[in-house]
Amino acid sequence: INIIKVNNEQQFNETGAGIIASLVQTNPRVKLGLATGSTPVGVYQRLIELYKEGVVSFKLASSYNLDEYIGLPEDHSESYRRFMNEKLFNHIDMPLENTHVPSGNSSNAQQAADEYNRLLDEAGQVDLQLLGLGHNGHIGFNEPDEDLQGQTHVVTLDELTRQANARFFDSIDDVPTHAITMGIGSILKAKQILLMAKGKDKAEIVAKALKGPITTKCPASFLQTHPNVVVILDQEAGSLV
Ligand code: F6R
Numbered sequence: 001i002n003i004i005k006v007n008n009e010q011q012f013n014e015t016g017a018g019i020i021a022s023l024v025q026t027n028p029r030v031k032l033g034l035a036t037g038s039t040p041v042g043v044y045q046r047l048i049e050l051y052k053e054g055v056v057s058f059k060l061a062s063s064y065n066l067d068e069y070i071g072l073p074e075d076h077s078e079s080y081r082r083f084m085n086e087k088l089f090n091h092i093d094m095p096l097e098n099t100h101v102p103s104g105n106s107s108n109a110q111q112a113a114d115e116y117n118r119l120l121d122e123a124g125q126v127d128l129q130l131l132g133l134g135h136n137g138h139i140g141f142n143e144p145d146e147d148l149q150g151q152t153h154v155v156t157l158d159e160l161t162r163q164a165n166a167r168f169f170d171s172i173d174d175v176p177t178h179a180i181t182m183g184i185g186s187i188l189k190a191k192q193i194l195l196m197a198k199g200k201d202k203a204e205i206v207a208k209a210l211k212g213p214i215t216t217k218c219p220a221s222f223l224q225t226h227p228n229v230v231v232i233l234d235q236e237a238g239s240l241v
Helices: 009-026 041-052 080-087 109-123 159-168 184-188 200-211 219-225
Strands: 002-006 031-034 062-065 067-069 128-131 153-156 178-181 192-197 229-234
Touching: 002 009, 009 031, 009 041, 009 128, 009 192, 009 229, 041 080, 062 080, 062 109, 067 080, 109 153, 109 178, 184 219, 192 200, 192 219, 200 219, 200 229
Parallel strands: 002 229, 031 062, 031 128, 128 192, 192 229
Antiparallel strands: 067 178, 153 178
C-alpha cells in the first residue's frame, strides 16, 4: 500500500485528480470506478478544470459508480445519480450513456442489483476504483458485519452511516434505510484502487483499515489484500499511520 500524505486541500484534490487524469491520458478508453460523498468532490472539480483546460478528454472513457440509495427518485437532490451528474458528468465530455450508477428507484431492488452485476461482468476489469472511507470502515456501502458479500447487493445502512449522511437531508428520517452497493469482491477486482480520506475524524479508521487486522468488522481492511492500492491522506487523517 502506497500512502501519500499531502499538506492541504489543494494538494489533496490535485494529487487525486492527477492520478485519474494521467490514467485517462494514457488510456482514453479507461474504465473508472467512481464514488460519491464529500471526499471526492474537490477531485471532481479539479478534473473538470483539467478538461476545460484541454488537458484531458473523457470522450471514450466510461464510469461505474459504487452505490446508490434505494427509494429516492433519480432526480432527488441526494440521489447519487444526480450527485454525479452535478459534480462531474454535466461538466465533462464523457457521454452520459457511458456513465453507470446502480438504479435505486426500480421497483425491484434485488433485480437492479443483479443487473448492475451483469453490467460489471460485461465491463470486465475496472482500471481504477476511487474510494472514500466511512467512519465505521465501510467502502461503498459494505458495512461492518459477520460476513461480507462479493457482488453487488442490497444493504441495510448502518445507523452510523445514516447519521453521517443526515447532514445532506432535512432530517435523519429522510435518509434512506437501504442502498445498492458493489460488493467487496467487485471493488477488489479493480486493477488499481485509489482510497482517499481527509480530516481528524477519519484518522482512527484509516489506521485500522491500513494497519489493523483484516476483518469483516472493518471492510476497508480487505484493501490490504490488493496488490495495487494508493492512499491519499491529509495530515489529520494520516496522523496515526
Ligand atoms: C460513496 C461511498 C461511501 C463514502 C464514505 C465516505 O459512494 O460509497 O463509502 O465514500 O461514506 O463519505 P465521505 O466522503 O462523505 O466522508
